[in-house]
Amino acid sequence: MKKTGISSRLKQVLFSSVLLFLLPGCSDRFALLDPAGPVAHTEYRFIVLSAILVSLVVIPVLGLLIYIVIRYRDRPGNQAPYRPNWTESKILEAIWWGIPILIVAILGVFTVRDTYALTRPPTNHKPITIQVVSLDWKWMFLYPDSKIATVNYCEIPTGVPVQFVLTADAPMNSFWVPRLGGQVYTMPGMEMQLWLQADRSGVFEGRGANFTGKGFAHMNFQVVAKPQSEFESWVKSVKASAPALTNEKYNQLVKPSVVKQQSYSSYPTSLYKNIVNKNGGMYWHGKHEQHPMPMDGQHQMPMGN
Amino acid sequence: MFKSLVLYLKNADPLIQMSAVAIVLTLIGIVVALTYYKKWGWLWREWITTVDHKKIGIMYLICALLMLFRGGVDALLMRTQLAFPGMNFLDAQHYNEIFTTHGTIMILFVAMPMLFAMMNIAVPLQIGARDVAFPFLNAVSFWLFFFGALLFNLSFVLGGSPDAGWVSYPPLAELSHSPGPGINYYVLSLQISGIGSIATGINFIVTILKMRAPGMTLMRMPLFTWSVLASCIVIIFAFPALTVALALLGLDRIAGTHFFTMLHGGNPMMYVNLFWIWGHPEVYIAILPVYGIFSEIVSTFSKKYIFGYKSMVISLMLISVIGYFVWVHHFFTMGAGPGVNSFFAVASMAVGIPTGVKVFNWLFTMFRGRIRLTLPMLWTLAFIPCFAIGGATGVMLAAAPGDYQFHNSYVVIAHFHQTLIGGAVFGLLAGMYYWWPKMFGFKLNETLGKWAFWFFNIGFYVCFMPQYALGLMGMTRRVYTYPAATGWGTLNFVSTIGAYLMGIGFLFIVVQVLYSIRYGERDMTGDPWDGRTLEWSLPSPVPYYNFAQIPTVNGRDAWWEMKQQRKEYSLSSTKELKPIHMPNNSSLPFFMGLAFFVAGFGLVFNQFMIATVGLIGVVVCMLWRSLEKDTGHWISVDEIKQMEAS
Ligand code: HEM
Ligand SMILES: [Cu+2]
Ligand SMILES: [Cu+2]
Numbered sequence: 003m004k005k006t007g008i009s010s011r012l013k014q015v016l017f018s019s020v021l022l023f024l025l026p027g028c029s030d031r032f033a034l035l036d037p038a039g040p041v042a043h044t045e046y047r048f049i050v051l052s053a054i055l056v057s058l059v060v061i062p063v064l065g066l067l068i069y070i071v072i073r074y075r076d077r078p079g080n081q082a083p084y085r086p087n088w089t090e091s092k093i094l095e096a097i098w099w100g101i102p103i104l105i106v107a108i109l110g111v112f113t114v115r116d117t118y119a120l121t122r123p124p125t126n127h128k129p130i131t132i133q134v135v136s137l138d139w140k141w142m143f144l145y146p147d148s149k150i151a152t153v154n155y156c157e158i159p160t161g162v163p164v165q166f167v168l169t170a171d172a173p174m175n176s177f178w179v180p181r182l183g184g185q186v187y188t189m190p191g192m193e194m195q196l197w198l199q200a201d202r203s204g205v206f207e208g209r210g211a212n213f214t215g216k217g218f219a220h221m222n223f224q225v226v227a228k229p230q231s232e233f234e235s236w237v238k239s240v241k242a243s244a245p246a247l248t249n250e251k252y253n254q255l256v257k258p259s260v261v262k263q264q265s266y267s268s269y270p271t272s273l274y275k276n277i278v279n280k281n282g283g284m285y286w287h288g289k290h291e292q293h294p295m296p297m298d299g300q301h302q303m304p305m306g307n
Numbered sequence: 308m309f310k311s312l313v314l315y316l317k318n319a320d321p322l323i324q325m326s327a328v329a330i331v332l333t334l335i336g337i338v339v340a341l342t343y344y345k346k347w348g349w350l351w352r353e354w355i356t357t358v359d360h361k362k363i364g365i366m367y368l369i370c371a372l373l374m375l376f377r378g379g380v381d382a383l384l385m386r387t388q389l390a391f392p393g394m395n396f397l398d399a400q401h402y403n404e405i406f407t408t409h410g411t412i413m414i415l416f417v418a419m420p421m422l423f424a425m426m427n428i429a430v431p432l433q434i435g436a437r438d439v440a441f442p443f444l445n446a447v448s449f450w451l452f453f454f455g456a457l458l459f460n461l462s463f464v465l466g467g468s469p470d471a472g473w474v475s476y477p478p479l480a481e482l483s484h485s486p487g488p489g490i491n492y493y494v495l496s497l498q499i500s501g502i503g504s505i506a507t508g509i510n511f512i513v514t515i516l517k518m519r520a521p522g523m524t525l526m527r528m529p530l531f532t533w534s535v536l537a538s539c540i541v542i543i544f545a546f547p548a549l550t551v552a553l554a555l556l557g558l559d560r561i562a563g564t565h566f567f568t569m570l571h572g573g574n575p576m577m578y579v580n581l582f583w584i585w586g587h588p589e590v591y592i593a594i595l596p597v598y599g600i601f602s603e604i605v606s607t608f609s610k611k612y613i614f615g616y617k618s619m620v621i622s623l624m625l626i627s628v629i630g631y632f633v634w635v636h637h638f639f640t641m642g643a644g645p646g647v648n649s650f651f652a653v654a655s656m657a658v659g660i661p662t663g664v665k666v667f668n669w670l671f672t673m674f675r676g677r678i679r680l681t682l683p684m685l686w687t688l689a690f691i692p693c694f695a696i697g698g699a700t701g702v703m704l705a706a707a708p709g710d711y712q713f714h715n716s717y718v719v720i721a722h723f724h725q726t727l728i729g730g731a732v733f734g735l736l737a738g739m740y741y742w743w744p745k746m747f748g749f750k751l752n753e754t755l756g757k758w759a760f761w762f763f764n765i766g767f768y769v770c771f772m773p774q775y776a777l778g779l780m781g782m783t784r785r786v787y788t789y790p791a792a793t794g795w796g797t798l799n800f801v802s803t804i805g806a807y808l809m810g811i812g813f814l815f816i817v818v819q820v821l822y823s824i825r826y827g828e829r830d831m832t833g834d835p836w837d838g839r840t841l842e843w844s845l846p847s848p849v850p851y852y853n854f855a856q857i858p859t860v861n862g863r864d865a866w867w868e869m870k871q872q873r874k875e876y877s878l879s880s881t882k883e884l885k886p887i888h889m890p891n892n893s894s895l896p897f898f899m900g901l902a903f904f905v906a907g908f909g910l911v912f913n914q915f916m917i918a919t920v921g922l923i924g925v926v927v928c929m930l931w932r933s934l935e936k937d938t939g940h941w942i943s944v945d946e947i948k949q950m951e952a953s
Contacts, residue, residue: 031794033781034712048708056699059663063695066670071688074609076677085675089612098667099618102660109706110653116708117652118645173479174575176640176715180781184711187641189576190478191569194642211715211783213472214479216399219786282569 435520455500534599770805
């Protein structure tokens with residue numbers, strides 16, 4: 003009976019490893035499959051849908067391949083039919099032109115729907131805005147409403163759409179908080195937008211996703227979501243206890259380095275605008291139409307005055 | 308410059324110093340061996356000055372395999388560093404250089420030359436031609452590639468490797484953030500080899516359109532030739548974009564312009580667009596000929612005509628056209644509006660349709676056939692599931708809302724390795740095994756090849772499947788280390804084991820080649836696989852004029868049909884032989900490459916004197932060539948008879 007013991011354990015291992023890949027939604031280790039807000043959820047749903055649709059082709063291909071290779075192998079005495087001159091079948095070909103077209107069409111409809119949906123605020127609550135600047139190699143967050151600033155972490159209220167407005171004072175990076183939703187690039191002299199929202203409290207890991215040199219691997223940050231009231235008291239405590247971010251301190255911060263989390267009770271009002279402008283944003287005033295990329299609407303080059 | 312080089316070497320880490328020593332020793336070894344065996348003359352006459360497409364193909368193949376080794380060592384170094392969280396094997400700078408050189412080398416100095424190798428070896432033979440349209444230009448292309456690759460590889464030991472990724476986006480790749488010579492190496496070596504690639508593209512388009520044997524209409528052309536045509540069309544549309552991107556980036560770095568700096572009205576996104584207008588089609592350039600190779604192999608080893616030939620041709624052309632218009636999917640997250648993103652998403656997914664069709668046609672070519680599991684066929688069979696999964700994840704990435712999450716994560720790494728290894732590498736290995744007897748006159752040992760096959764394939768899945776999971780866990784690409792708290796350790800470790808298994812697989816291939824040179828089964832027939840296309844009608848290795856008599860083609864799979872007919876009517880064609888005109892060997896392509904190399908090397912270090920000398924050399928070579936009057940010679944009927952008899 004020992005033998006079956008081993009094989010049943012083997013079965014268990016195999017089975018659970020299959021589960022590990024199929025049902026990782028239960029495990030918060032698979033950040034992409036464990037959405038914590040409406041944006042990430044839309045994307046998650048889409049990922050699952052696309053996975054199912056493409057399997058409709060992949061699985062038959064694998065099955066057919068195995069069957070055909072076994073059955074038509076060149077072995078002495080193989081009785082399977084051999085038709086060396088059979089080269090065409092309109093019906094068969096219509097089927098395998100048709101099925102992928104159908105799948106892409108379905109996927110296309112959902113793609114368009116979700117791509118548009120993701121440019122809008124995820125819910126109807128009154129949103130807040132956070133400005134984000136990627137630096138070498140850290141993330142700075144500015145709160146234009148309450149005038150506080152943080153580095154390498156930001157707090158947001160749960161259930162409220164957050165409009166991140168992003169730029170870079172360093173090479174291009176990409177702002178990504180997998181459990182809250184997909185990423186967007188930060189680029190010097192340009193301003194980008196990203197809607198995210200957290201539905202529950204928690205600490206969500208964020209990463210710089212686009213390579214920016216030596217300290218890139220350490221460009222992580224945390225997004226801390228907490229209920230509105232707690233969020234407000236956090237703002238108050240930062241205002242009360244943290245130091246101010248002066249221009250001098252910013253000039254230190256902007257130099258390449260890896261730093262710990264920080265918070266500041268205030269920052270120079272024009273800091274963000276200056277960052278965009280000094281990196282070239284100033285050349286784009288009133289020249290939207292000259293943007294060298296086929297873009298519409300959303301992408302904004304300059305800072306409006 | 309010399310001083311800064313010495314300084315660099317002195318301060319470099321031991322790995323680099325060791326490689327410098329190893330390179331010098333290898334060079335000395337080669338020189339000594341050539342002198343001892345008195346092979347210099349042979350090397351010069353038979354190889355360096357050759358304009359024979361088959362020999363050029365073999366030189367491409369050798370370079371590609373050497374570069375695959377270099378790129379593979381890079382890969383193992385990276386995977387070793389990532390095996391455990393917080394590893395201390397490579398530092399950040401070194402890791403960055405390695406993934407940059409790995410990516411660049413694999414795409415430009417492995418996939419491209421492999422493909423050029425196959426094109427050179429097989430296309431003229433398949434279409435019944437004596438040569439390519441422009442044999443001299445073909446040699447120029449090779450030497451440009453060779454010296455481009457040499458320049459790129461030198462960077463490791465002379466001055467510092469590029470470290471901004473194989474995409475080298477500004478501003479990271481501008482002087483402000485990458486002041487050393489690394490990115491200059493990248494810009495100039497890609498530029499030099501890129502010129503060669505464009506020339507090859509033109510050369511083969513003309514060859515295929517103009518030099519087919521009588522009777523070989525377009526719709527009777529072997530699918531490999533079709534796929535090369537499709538690929539070359541993409542080359543001539545895509546590579547100019549790279550040329551421009553690199554030229555402007557080079558100007559920014561060397562002449563102080565501001566094309567990509569945002570300041571003074573420049574814009575880095577222009578680079579991103581130009582780069583991917585080349586970069587995306589580049590993967591189709593690499594993959595299209597592979598489709599052709601698989602088509603030939605499936606049909607030969609199933610002993611059947613290819614199923615749905617017309618569909619295959621149409622899908623090849625569709626892929627090359629649609630594939631050209633999808634580049635924006637590489638930066639969906641750069642803020643283009645939903646309209647733009649939707650358009651490029653749907654276009655990208657649409658490429659999956661003709662690709663799917665091809666897979667089914669291959670399957671149904673085997674259906675009701677007789678499948679022989681030779682090495683080329685094994686790699687073809689392994690390709691199908693690999694590419695089906697890789698293609699499926701490609702469609703998932705191409706859909707913008709999914710890509711917002713996948714972009715820059717390990718899902719991308721897993722996906723493109725699956726398509727590039729499963730497609731380009733498997734395909735080119737299959738092609739190599741398939742045409743090897745044609746090139747060298749002997750077969751490669753099957754047993755060793757099977758060991759290589761299994762190590763490589765099992766290693767592949769062990770290496771890259773966990774990376775999909777890592778991507779879903781939020782692991783970003785290009786990180787040289789990660790904290791244990793992320794929980795990414797186990798899967799990374801597994802992945803590293805897979806990489807080593809693949810490394811062992813590669814070693815088996817090396818052993819297989821060395822062993823077979825001595826003991827491999829000799830091919831006396833010229834048709835060891837019972838082939839179907841014209842190259843198998845020739846003796847192996849093929850005489851340098853290819854066909855003593857240009858064949859007349861009466862249908863698809865021309866050689867197969869001839870064999871069938873010969874069986875039935877025992878026809879023997881005894882047309883009269885005529886003298887053949889062939890191009891002369893020339894040393895100019897080599898010197899032209901060398902001159903480009905000197906110019907490039909000068910520019911890397913802002914040494915404009917050296918650069919000028921090099922550029923003058925280029926001009927001199929061109930003038931020289933334009934003044935040459937007689938660039939060919941005749942082979943008499945007697946000589947042909949002699950060669951054919953031996
Ligand atoms: C033979 C086994 C291979 C292994 C184990 C391997 C491994 C790796 C690793 C570890 C990275 C870096 C991932 C990161 O940190 O972002 C990488 C990147 C890359 N690899 Fe490979 N690789 C292999 C073969 C290939 C082949 C055959 C190609 C192309 C034909 C290729 C093309 C690339 C490219 C383009 C990159 C991206 C470089 C960049 O991010 O700039 N690799 N590979
Ligand atoms: Cu932009
Ligand atoms: Cu692409």
